[in-house]
Amino acid sequence: MSNNRPIVLSIAGFDPSGGAGVLTDVKTFEQHQVYGLAIITGNTIQTENEFIKMEWITIDFVLESMTILFNKYEIKAVKIGIVPTLEYLEQIVFQIKKLSQKAKIIWDTVLRSSTDFNFMDIENQIKLISILNQMDLITPNYKEILQLSTKGINAETIAKNISQHCAILLKGGHNSEALGTDFLFLKDEIFTLLPETKNIFSKHGSGCALSSAITANLALGFDIKSSCKKAKMYIEKFLHSNNTLLGYHHD
Secondary structure (H helix, E strand, O other): OOOOOOEEEEEEEEOOOOOOHHHHHHHHHHHOOOEEEEEEEEEEEEOOOOEEEEEEOOHHHHHHHHHHHHHHOOEEEEEEOOOOOHHHHHHHHHHHHHHOOOOEEEEOOOOEOOOOOEOOOOOOHHHHHHHHOOOOEEOOEOOOHHHHOOOOOOHHHHHHHHOOOOEEEEEOOOOOOOOOOEEEEOOOOEEEEOOOOOOOOOOOOHHHHHHHHHHHHHHOOOOHHHHHHHHHHHHHHHHOOOOOOOOOOOO
8 A cells, every 4th residue: 555645434325326426436536646545334235326226234344344444554544434323423423533533524414315215314403512522524415414403403403503513514415595505614614616617517426526626635634625626627627528417527
């Protein structure tokens, strides 16, 4: 393994189409010249436009794999993708903290697939807040963020509340009022990240690629704001790469 590249870890699902999950995460890591490790939380049967079946990996298997990797490598940042329950997520996050106090934690809040398969319901708000307090950044879109609160308030208010616990990048792909405009909520600041163009092709797994690009940039030493800006530039190239649902990764 190269001594020159920071090491990052994806803990996410396996998508055999290569468009989402750990496969697209590792593709993204490689383009950013960080070394990507991966642990699978679940196996799927799917293509880029059809979701058939999901089989979850036991949490004990995931935790054991994490222990082996963290004991072997200095992992700079961890991207977490699909998980089945809040309790499963909690054990992953607290295991990271047990194994490394320095590793950055980014959660791509994949709660429902683009084909409407539901991965996780969030009901315990106290547990959710305790988990968010251990994270550095979460990356929900306008649909997902509404699932992170039971209060029935709007997306921006939820984001402001969450930002008191960890940074949040509210992705604009599903924002009908400002399509493609992302908002980065830090504890005391809000930054607007505008798209270079709105004429893009939809891509399966674009959220995975964005969150893993942010993870890579954080591992390279950039702060959260710079990492999100650089990742947005990367994802726009990804969205423009072709006119199919499976994008090409570019440096």
